[in-house]
Amino acid sequence: MRVLVVEDDPSLAATLRLGLVSEHFEPTLTDSVAGAMALIARTAFQLALVDVNLPDGSGFSLVPRLKDRSILVIMLTARGSVPDRVHGFELGADDYVAKPFAFEELVMRMRAVARHPAPANKLPVLSFGDVEVYLDRQEATRAGEHLDLTRREYDLLCLFLRNPRRTLTRDQILERVWGFDSEVGPGVLDVYVSYLRRKLEVYGPRLIHTLRGFGYRLDEHGEN
Numbered sequence: 001m002r003v004l005v006v007e008d009d010p011s012l013a014a015t016l017r018l019g020l021v022s023e024h025f026e027p028t029l030t031d032s033v034a035g036a037m038a039l040i041a042r043t044a045f046q047l048a049l050v051d052v053n054l055p056d057g058s059g060f061s062l063v064p065r066l067k068d069r070s071i072l073v074i075m076l077t078a079r080g081s082v083p084d085r086v087h088g089f090e091l092g093a094d095d096y097v098a099k100p101f102a103f104e105e106l107v108m109r110m111r112a113v114a115r116h117p118a119p120a121n122k123l124p125v126l127s128f129g130d131v132e133v134y135l136d137r138q139e140a141t142r143a144g145e146h147l148d149l150t151r152r153e154y155d156l157l158c159l160f161l162r163n164p165r166r167t168l169t170r171d172q173i174l175e176r177v178w179g180f181d182s183e184v185g186p187g188v189l190d191v192y193v194s195y196l197r198r199k200l201e202v203y204g205p206r207l208i209h210t211l212r213g214f215g216y217r218l219d220e221h222g223e224n
Contacts, residue, residue: 001025001026001046001047001110001114002025002026002028002043002044002045002046002047003020003025003026003027003028003045003046003047003048003049003110004027004028004030004036004039004040004043004045004047004048004049004066004071005017005020005027005028005029005030005048005049006030006031006032006033006035006036006048006049006050006051006054006059006062007029007031007049007051007076008031008032008051008053008054008055009051010031013029013031015103016029016049016103017029019103019107023107025110028043028045031054031055032054032055032056032057033054033056033057033058033059033061033062034056036048036050036062037062037065040065040066040069040071044069045069045071046071046072046114047071047072047073047074047110047113047114048062048066048071048072048073048074049074049076049106049110050062050063050066050073050074050075050076050077050093051075051076051077052075052077052078052084053077053078058175059075059077060087060088060091060175060176061175061176061177061178063075063088063091063092063093064091064092064155064158064159064162064176064177065155067091067092067135068135068138068154068155068158069135069138070135072094072113072114073092073093073094073095074093074094074095074096074097074106074109074110074113075088075093075095075096075097076097076099076101076106077096077098077099078098078099091176092162094113095109095112095113097109126158126161126162127161128160128161128164128207128218129204129207129220130142130143130144130203130204131157131161131200131207133154133157133158133161135158138154140154140157142200142202142203142204143203143204145202145203147199147200148199149196149199150195152177152178152192153192153195153196153199155177156173156177156192156193156196157196157200159173159176159177160208160216160218161218163218164218164219165217165218165219166217166218167211167214167215167216167217168215168216168217169214169215170186170189170214170215170216172215173189173215173216174186174189177189193208193216196208207219207220209221
């Protein structure tokens with residue numbers, strides 16, 4: 001099993017590499033969000049171990065992108081509070097292991113997740129109405145017509161499809177699509193939502209609605 005390890009503690013990363021190799025995994029290490037994104041763009045991983053506090057952003061921001069590629073995700077972090085765990089699971093994480101941990105337990109959890117992934121993680125398609133995203137090939141359609149989306153537009157659409165009829169604040173969207181520490185502001189987000197809407201509305205009525213002063217919601221009905 002090819003495993004992506006996103007961990008910025010050099011000592012822990014080295015220990016994980018040695019341990020995983022001894023357990024017949026194939027680990028690849030990186031210490032940043034940017035490094036992880038570059039690796040998943042060119043390598044097919046089956047599972048990722050993801051720290052939350054990374055030098056260039058939050059590991060939470062990686063979860064939707066990993067899930068879009070059908071990669072199993074175990075959050076591996078010292079941030080083990082209940083709200084953090086809930087947030088990780090809401091984003092699609094398959095398990096959550098708090099530091100410090102026993103390596104034997106981690107391996108057990110990795111194998112358990114690989115044997116019994118959450119049902120939602122096996123779905124090859126995200127859909128809402130006549131909009132569909134095929135996760136295995138990262139393709140989006142509406143009314144059967146191909147949508148030519150940029151990477152950010154695709155990530156935005158996946159986030160909305162994972163949260164139908166739920167209002168997402170601008171801060172939530174920025175964190176999940178651009179990363180916790182991104183300097184991108186609400187104005188840039190609004191521009192990308194406008195681009196995505198324009199492409200969706202070529203083939204049907206508006207689905208992404210603005211909640212003025214708050215955020216956006218994917219719904220059949222809305223303000224605008």
